[in-house]
Amino acid sequence: MSETDIASLCHALSIGEKESPAKILDGNLKNRGEQRLALSLVGKVLGSKVVNREAFRDVMQRVWRVSGGVEIEAIEDNVFEFQFKNLEARQRVLSGGPWRFDKALLVLEEPSGTSEIANMEFNRTEFWVQIHNLPILCMSEEIGLFLGNMIGEVRNVDLEAGKNGSSRFIRVRVGIKVDEPLKRSLRVDLLGDGKITTMLLRYERVPDFCYKCNRLGHNIGECSNTGDNRKATTEANIRLCTWMRTVSPPKKYLYGSGKGRKEQGMRDWNEDRYGFSGTREASRSQGNWRSKQHDSDKDGGRKGIIRVVGGKEHLETSDPKIACAVKKWRHLWFCRS
Numbered sequence: 001m002s003e004t005d006i007a008s009l010c011h012a013l014s015i016g017e018k019e020s021p022a023k024i025l026d027g028n029l030k031n032r033g034e035q036r037l038a039l040s041l042v043g044k045v046l047g048s049k050v051v052n053r054e055a056f057r058d059v060m061q062r063v064w065r066v067s068g069g070v071e072i073e074a075i076e077d078n079v080f081e082f083q084f085k086n087l088e089a090r091q092r093v094l095s096g097g098p099w100r101f102d103k104a105l106l107v108l109e110e111p112s113g114t115s116e117i118a119n120m121e122f123n124r125t126e127f128w129v130q131i132h133n134l135p136i137l138c139m140s141e142e143i144g145l146f147l148g149n150m151i152g153e154v155r156n157v158d159l160e161a162g163k164n165g166s167s168r169f170i171r172v173r174v175g176i177k178v179d180e181p182l183k184r185s186l187r188v189d190l191l192g193d194g195k196i197t198t199m200l201l202r203y204e205r206v207p208d209f210c211y212k213c214n215r216l217g218h219n220i221g222e223c224s225n226t227g228d229n230r231k232a233t234t235e236a237n238i239r240l241c242t243w244m245r246t247v248s249p250p251k252k253y254l255y256g257s258g259k260g261r262k263e264q265g266m267r268d269w270n271e272d273r274y275g276f277s278g279t280r281e282a283s284r285s286q287g288n289w290r291s292k293q294h295d296s297d298k299d300g301g302r303k304g305i306i307r308v309v310g311g312k313e314h315l316e317t318s319d320p321k322i323a324c325a326v327k328k329w330r331h332l333w334f335c336r337s
């Protein structure tokens with residue numbers, strides 16, 4: 001029920017009811033309520049599809065595997081309350097995101113004081129964002145912080161993971177408004193001489209997003225932006241959008257050693273393989289999410305050049321992800337060369 005609905009129902013109370021004496025909550029009850037609140041999170045699965053509550057409960061409990069377990073209670077469509085047994089488990093989930101269920105983003109909020117679930121906006125989440133095409137001049141924590149602030153609220157800067165490999169980058173963990181378009185680049189005048197450097201952004205473990213308006217929670221077919229889809233479905237745009245989605249860097253640069261490293265490695269492996277943050281067993285309870293992914297694996301899994309054809313259009317690419325995306329949005333089909 002929305003805030004407006006509640007206000008309108010309260011408005012119907014008589015003056016006698018509105019002015020009747022209020023009781024002060026007993027101190028012990030208040031303390032117990034606050035303790036409970038400190039161990040809870042509220043989350044919403046974005047997207048137009050109503051999730052299967054039982055599958056969601058089962059999958060998230062298996063994915064998180066937190067000490068003492070977590071109780072998950074459905075509040076309303078796609079909104080859930082999570083009750084943890086200890087603060088460490090709650091913090092691990094909060095800082096370990098983004099989390100996804102059935103390819104949709106789960107946005108978590110920390111309830112506080114007398115805040116009502118109806119008033120929660122579920123419009124902000126944290127991502128690790130990689131900033132690429134960086135001059136050597138920019139490989140410092142201070143500049144990472146400056147650049148991260150151009151993307152969102154900076155929580156962390158990581159210079160280490162991007163030092164290894166063919167392309168250097170800085171990782172910043174930033175809080176982003178999920179209802180705004182994902183930024184794709186940063187333009188910076190580094191030396192104040194009018195020469196602009198364009199840096200490109202990659203989002204780790206981000207769910208698929210709309211290639212037309214660059215917002216999360218829907219795809220081109222569901223986009224409310226009017227206008228021609230052709231610009232969004234050009235090979236160049238699809239190449240950029242698919243490149244923007246990436247996994248976390250190799251775990252040897254991130255997770256240290258031990259059980260935690262193995263679990264994170266397994267999550268990343270599943271992200272890579274299935275586009276889903278869960279174990280293989282957990283994912284089986286989710287119904288049909290897997291068959292769709294397998295279709296695209298089958299279509300795009302061939303080695304070498306892939307031809308996508310239809311009418312007067314055709315595209316040749318060696319990248320299966322681009323071939324699949326072009327096929328999907330232009331309603332074309334694959335042709336074996």
Ligand SMILES: [Zn+2]
Binds near residue numbers: 223224
């Ligand atoms: Zn859109």
